[in-house]
Amino acid sequence: MAHGIGELDTPCVLIDLDRVMANIARAQAHADANGLKLRPHVKTHKLPQFAKLQVEAGAVGITVQKLGEAEVMAEAGLNDLFLPYNIVGPRKLARLQALNQRVSLAVTADSEATLAGYSATFADTGKPLRVFIECDTGGGRCGVPTPDRAVLLARKLIISPGLVFEGLMTYPPAGRLAQSELWLSDALELFDAAGIPVPAVSSGNSPDMWRLKGGVVTEARPGTYIYFDRYQVEKGAATFEDCALTVLATVVSRPNGTRAVLDAGSKTLSSDLLGLEGFGYIGDYPEAIIKSLSEEHAVVELPAASAYPRIGDTVRIIPNHACVVSNLFDAVHVVQGGAVIETLAVAARGRVD
């Protein structure tokens, strides 16, 4: 039953449903207009309900980052999952095999060791595992370091029993999409010369999504766009008015004219700075800086001495990074027109393995 935001205890997470729907629609329209498949990363919301909204809007499936997230989403009825991760070790491979029987599933590999584990597990299951080669196009995390190595690993993949080569995948370096696309173009030329078809090229992240115009990349895996956050606004991917996730917090102390302390600390906002100054943006006090966090306190510095906000007042914070906030809450409140219309359990929260 709908009730007012004022009836909620703080800190808590509010999700503006109208903004969620607008963000989903805008990303899908961009993907459609540019001939891209959209496969949203559900790590941002961790909610099967929102994953289904994304698929209903036209997404080809979803992206998950951990097996545990995949299991939650499969249980909820999502049936086309990409898990862009090297799945390693006998326990995880057994879970992966069970999952592959239930849904359409693809994973990544960036080494022969990972491929060997996949092949040993899937050689005799009757349903092969679909595998992308992960490429380090400049991000410096996982991935084969050069296009040549991508071809070498693909050759190995193709002759591995139980596996199917699905294409190339990268998490591009932030703000260097052109460099990433050049790397992938070079790779596609080598694959072409080697006579190996590349069914798909998948690239991640929300800020770069708007710059993807089809061509090299065939499938996009943005996550944060469903909520956006302060980092995305800083990167020009959205405005504060697009941000769908806010943290509702209460002022618990006003030690002096320029300091206010909120009941939302790193257990609520996380300590992610992402290169920004302060730990979030307070809509009603745009010049205020969330200067430091301890686990249960945020220390806010006001630009000039002021009696406001007063002790007991609530404020809404747009966090630096929405995804990590979702992981800190057992439930979020869906709001529309100033009323709470539903409270959703964050079903895939805390699925670390």
Added chain:
Amino acid sequence: MAHGIGELDTPCVLIDLDRVMANIARAQAHADANGLKLRPHVKTHKLPQFAKLQVEAGAVGITVQKLGEAEVMAEAGLNDLFLPYNIVGPRKLARLQALNQRVSLAVTADSEATLAGYSATFADTGKPLRVFIECDTGGGRCGVPTPDRAVLLARKLIISPGLVFEGLMTYPPAGRLAQSELWLSDALELFDAAGIPVPAVSSGNSPDMWRLKGGVVTEARPGTYIYFDRYQVEKGAATFEDCALTVLATVVSRPNGTRAVLDAGSKTLSSDLLGLEGFGYIGDYPEAIIKSLSEEHAVVELPAASAYPRIGDTVRIIPNHACVVSNLFDAVHVVQGGAVIETLAVAARGRVD
């Protein structure tokens, strides 16, 4: 039933029970030898089982940081709780009132507004609320800014129906205990001159606990000492051999000779740097640096090219900050002599309000 650590899926949290017991005993012995009451902060472990071990060892009660944590601990049978927080707003005050009926409880206030809320709630309940005045002795978070203001607020407290003045409380500035104790000494002189008895003076944090020699402070609220962590080692409060909480992680990628990628990201270790270089200490690779985290990946830089650790190997990480790791896991594994002897649900995890 006991089983091997090798049977655990990663990432996961291991708690070395022998180290926990040794850390509890050492802190209690220090408190006893220095005439201090010990009231451990349970935010570090969030486990009623360990809170009970601390009380059995001689602690006078426990400290909690949120009402939700207090409710979990009270439900588990802990009956002497200090909640050093300004509790604000009608919903929280109603919960506070219910809690005060069940257990021995004290809270803090640093403003007349907070006192007014307490008094309105507790004036007619029959069981008054015990209240400490929170003092900002240099930490720059909550608290009255000067000793004079502490006396003024205490005068107000004393005449407020339903409230009892319990003493002074501070979270001291890190590494500036002497400054904090000087502030408190000045305050005690003013209270003495005003003829107001101060029943207790409570001070927090683990690194400074070892430096407390009784005198001004009567009660200590260290939290992290039960596990310790990399930050505590850096501050000289412990050695790596004292650290009881480790994160078990698996190597999932070795893109080149000096880079290893682990399956433990900010969702496991948190992004807390606390002024340190890197996001944790890997016991088997002490010179390795956990250079960056994304949500599900740790990028580790090795000091020189090496084939080790290999893909599939597990490593144990001492995190920068143990408390925030406890908040990220639904359960932790208690280990003794290399075997997992018990898996405990982190009952007070995620209690943000």
